[in-house]
Amino acid sequence: MVERIIEFSVRHKWTVIIVVFVLALWAVDSVRKTPLDALPDLSDPQVIVYTEWMGRSPDLVEDQVTYPLVRALQSTPGIKTVRGYSMFGMSFTYAIFSDGTDVYWARTRVLEQLGRAQQLLPPDVSPILGPDASGLGWVYQYVLKDSSGRMDLAELRALQDFTVRPALQAVAGVAEVASLGGFERQFQIVIDPERLVGFGLTLTDITRSVRDANAEVGARVLELAGREYVLRGRGYTRTLADLEQSVVTVGAGGTPVRLGDVASVRYGPEIRRGAADFNGTGEAVGGIVVMRIGSNALRVIRAVEAEIATLRLPEGVHLVPTYDRSELILGSVNTLTTTLIQQAIIVTIICLVFFTRVRRSLS
Numbered sequence: 146m147v148e149r150i151i152e153f154s155v156r157h158k159w160t161v162i163i164v165v166f167v168l169a170l171w172a173v174d175s176v177r178k179t180p181l182d183a184l185p186d187l188s189d190p191q192v193i194v195y196t197e198w199m200g201r202s203p204d205l206v207e208d209q210v211t212y213p214l215v216r217a218l219q220s221t222p223g224i225k226t227v228r229g230y231s232m233f234g235m236s237f238t239y240a241i242f243s244d245g246t247d248v249y250w251a252r253t254r255v256l257e258q259l260g261r262a263q264q265l266l267p268p269d270v271s272p273i274l275g276p277d278a279s280g281l282g283w284v285y286q287y288v289l290k291d292s293s294g295r296m297d298l299a300e301l302r303a304l305q306d307f308t309v310r311p312a313l314q315a316v317a318g319v320a321e322v323a324s325l326g327g328f329e330r331q332f333q334i335v336i337d338p339e340r341l342v343g344f345g346l347t348l349t350d351i352t353r354s355v356r357d358a359n360a361e362v363g364a365r366v367l368e369l370a371g372r373e374y375v376l377r378g379r380g381y382t383r384t385l386a387d388l389e390q391s392v393v394t395v396g397a398g399g400t401p402v403r404l405g406d407v408a409s410v411r412y413g414p415e416i417r418r419g420a421a422d423f424n425g426t427g428e429a430v431g432g433i434v435v436m437r438i439g440s441n442a443l444r445v446i447r448a449v450e451a452e453i454a455t456l457r458l459p460e461g462v463h464l465v466p467t468y469d470r471s472e473l474i475l476g477s478v479n480t481l482t483t484t485l486i487q488q489a490i491i492v493t494i495i496c497l498v499f500f501t502r503v504r505r506s507l508s
Contacts, residue, residue: 193275217262286468288431293461302327318445326421327430328414358391
């Protein structure tokens with residue numbers, strides 16, 4: 146068999162050259178399309194279910210959320226194991242599937258099981274799926290640094306959540322952009338108990354008035370002079386004054402009691418469970434870019450950097466990378482390339498020593 150191949154190659158040199166040239170082009174194209182990453186992903190296919198039930202203790206979350214979800218997911222086709230973790234106000238359930246299972250098929254099966262398990266959970270609990278990423282999807286991290294000193298942590302967090310994060314979330318191959326650090330701004334209503342009792346009101350009345358004051362109501366169409374006018378009632382809250390002017394009840398003589406009469410309305414930070422620090426200089430605001438499973442890590446990082454270059458940030462605010470896996474990937478590729486070149490040189494020298502002829506050694 147080997148003799149026939151050698152004889153065919155000698156008689157049809159051009160055919161062999163053309164085949165080798167085509168295979169070389171194919172190899173070059175395959176190298177260009179090969180996903181590059183320095184960390185091989187050997188993790189099992191898994192789907193994370195996140196459930197939030199704020200204000201509840203870990204044992205209550207375990208009994209009413211984590212345990213029903215674990216029992217429901219154990220009957221999922223292709224499941225290998227289910228792990229549940231309960232903490233204050235939150236529950237994480239990890240559904241780990243057998244090797245070779247398609248992740249998106251697994252996510253579909255988990256969604257089906259969640260639909261069945263919903264009736265076993267408390268009414269105000271809605272479990273959601275985590276991002277379609279693995280444990281090695283953390284490929285890029287950055288911090289927003291304000292050198293001008295005009296923006297506080299709450300404003301930087303708003304810039305991250307409403308400007309930077311949506312832009313990076315739309316990059317191909319990005320599963321999620323997680324925000325960290327800073328303060329999430331919210332409307333806060335601080336009720337005065339004495340005024341509340343003086344007007345004969347309860348917390349339920351305050352809750353109802355705030356909910357009713359932040360709504361938009363539709364109406365019918367009014368036809369005038371051959372034209373149609375759509376009527377609607379606009380009541381979305383935009384400023385603190387809008388909330389302060391919302392009517393809670395009507396007192397004696399038809400005098401309205403407004404929210405500002407029984408409480409003070411102000412901006413304040415959301416409760417947080419941690420903080421971020423940048424090089425020991427104090428608290429900072431940033432984000433973590435998580436790559437979608439199966440994506441080309443180097444290509445995703447380059448696309449994220451290209452999108453960052455197009456962002457228009459306020460004057461004095463800079464996006465500073467704090468972790469970039471592309472450096473590790475390129476370093477690994479350079480190390481591999483150098484090693485292969487060295488090995489090729491060593492093999493060539495050995496062939497020269499044993500064959501004593503340059504032409505025969507190179508062939």
